[in-house]
Amino acid sequence: MRTLYVRVFLITIAVIIVSSVLGFLFSNIYYHAKLKAFNDEKLVGIAMDMKQFAEEQPDTMERYLNNAASLGYEIYVTDGQGHEQFYGREFREKDLDKQAVELVLGGEVYHGVAQFPSKPFVTGFFDNQLSNTVGVPLQVGGTHYAMFMRPDVILQFGELRIFFALIWALTVGVSVLIFLFSTRYLVNPIERLSEATKRIAQGNYKVKLNTARRDEIGQLAQHFMTMSRELERVDQARQQFVSNVSHEIQSPLTSIQGFAQLVADRELSEQEREHYASIIEKESRHLSLLSKQLLVLSSLEQGHDDMTPTETTFSLRGQFRQAVQVLQWQLEEKELLLRMSVPESIQITGNEVLLMQVWMNLLGNAVQHLPKGRNIEIRAEQTDTACVVHISDTGDGIPEEHLPFLFDRFYRVDQARERSSGGTGLGLAIVQKIIRIHRGTIEVSSSSEGTTFKITLPQM
Numbered sequence: 001m002r003t004l005y006v007r008v009f010l011i012t013i014a015v016i017i018v019s020s021v022l023g024f025l026f027s028n029i030y031y032h033a034k035l036k037a038f039n040d041e042k043l044v045g046i047a048m049d050m051k052q053f054a055e056e057q058p059d060t061m062e063r064y065l066n067n068a069a070s071l072g073y074e075i076y077v078t079d080g081q082g083h084e085q086f087y088g089r090e091f092r093e094k095d096l097d098k099q100a101v102e103l104v105l106g107g108e109v110y111h112g113v114a115q116f117p118s119k120p121f122v123t124g125f126f127d128n129q130l131s132n133t134v135g136v137p138l139q140v141g142g143t144h145y146a147m148f149m150r151p152d153v154i155l156q157f158g159e160l161r162i163f164f165a166l167i168w169a170l171t172v173g174v175s176v177l178i179f180l181f182s183t184r185y186l187v188n189p190i191e192r193l194s195e196a197t198k199r200i201a202q203g204n205y206k207v208k209l210n211t212a213r214r215d216e217i218g219q220l221a222q223h224f225m226t227m228s229r230e231l232e233r234v235d236q237a238r239q240q241f242v243s244n245v246s247h248e249i250q251s252p253l254t255s256i257q258g259f260a261q262l263v264a265d266r267e268l269s270e271q272e273r274e275h276y277a278s279i280i281e282k283e284s285r286h287l288s289l290l291s292k293q294l295l296v297l298s299s300l301e302q303g304h305d306d307m308t309p310t311e312t313t314f315s316l317r318g319q320f321r322q323a324v325q326v327l328q329w330q331l332e333e334k335e336l337l338l339r340m341s342v343p344e345s346i347q348i349t350g351n352e353v354l355l356m357q358v359w360m361n362l363l364g365n366a367v368q369h370l371p372k373g374r375n376i377e378i379r380a381e382q383t384d385t386a387c388v389v390h391i392s393d394t395g396d397g398i399p400e401e402h403l404p405f406l407f408d409r410f411y412r413v414d415q416a417r418e419r420s421s422g423g424t425g426l427g428l429a430i431v432q433k434i435i436r437i438h439r440g441t442i443e444v445s446s447s448s449e450g451t452t453f454k455i456t457l458p459q460m
Helices: 004-056 058-070 098-105 153-201 216-264 270-302 316-326 328-333 352-369 400-405 415-421 427-437
Strands: 073-078 084-087 134-140 143-151 312-315 337-341 347-350 375-382 386-393 441-447 450-458
Touching (some): 004 058, 004 134, 316 328, 316 337, 352 375
């Protein structure tokens, strides 16, 4: 398996090679497109100066051309009749055709540098061929010659080529080393993240990462720590949920089992038998309600089609009227006064069945926990973007320390009273889930003067 260090090294080398090749290709294209003609013209000017001096000083031509060659030029002189002379370093290839010689002997200028064919991996500037020269006519002592010349790149730039090659090699080598060492700055945090991932996969959420960095790695570490804490919270919630479900199921089952054994005892009186049977029935209803609410909550969380909002528009006031009718006998029994201020004009869109469950749950909780003679108020208003519903009561209120946990599953403010009343502790969790499905929010505030639930449903 290739480590990240090896991959970084290979990628670095590949980048250097590819960038060097592309750089050479683009430079070569630029030479052939722009610099080649300019170089040819410059060399022709130099050759013309040599021609003029040699023709004016024919006796010193040999010495002059040798001196010119020693200054960094390769020169070839021929009369076209077999007499030829080279000055300076030899050409790598003597590929000059006779037509070029005849052209120059005829008085024309040979532009071999400008006409040199383009090659992708060989730049004409360095190609030491006799055809890659410029030629000018030369007349000395009544004899016509053709003189061809080009710069001796090795002689002119020999030391510089070694110098620049050394600079390039050292630059590449040092860059690779520095880059590989610097990658530890990037790779080490990733390795720590990988190690932390393994620990989280094993159920150990107590991971600690360096979140002081202000770059993307630091942000990733921060997000990772947030994810770890959230996973830990979810895992604890899952364990707590399983524990609560087990407890909620075990309690009525134990009661049912115990009282069923008592009912089976033939020595019981009919009155006792009926009493124990009523307890069994009550606990059975509690189990049934618990299982139904667990199924509802599971379906809501899994996003089943029958639990998602549908494009049904209905009257909010009509829903509350229906909910109040269902709870009418409980309101009268506890002598509770209910005031409703919901305009007929308010229309909401969503799952009518689920939203009815929200109102029934919130109103049912208020009716169940309010002392006799208290009040319940329902208010609603519609803004440009949402419908806001307030359900308030004048009860004794909920202690502030319980408010953050009110929508948690199986959470009860008064454990003894809720259990005895037959509640499951899932109602408000289901309410919150339904509101969230409708992309809304639910908030609760409470004081000694009462409790208010605020539900905000955006226009869908």
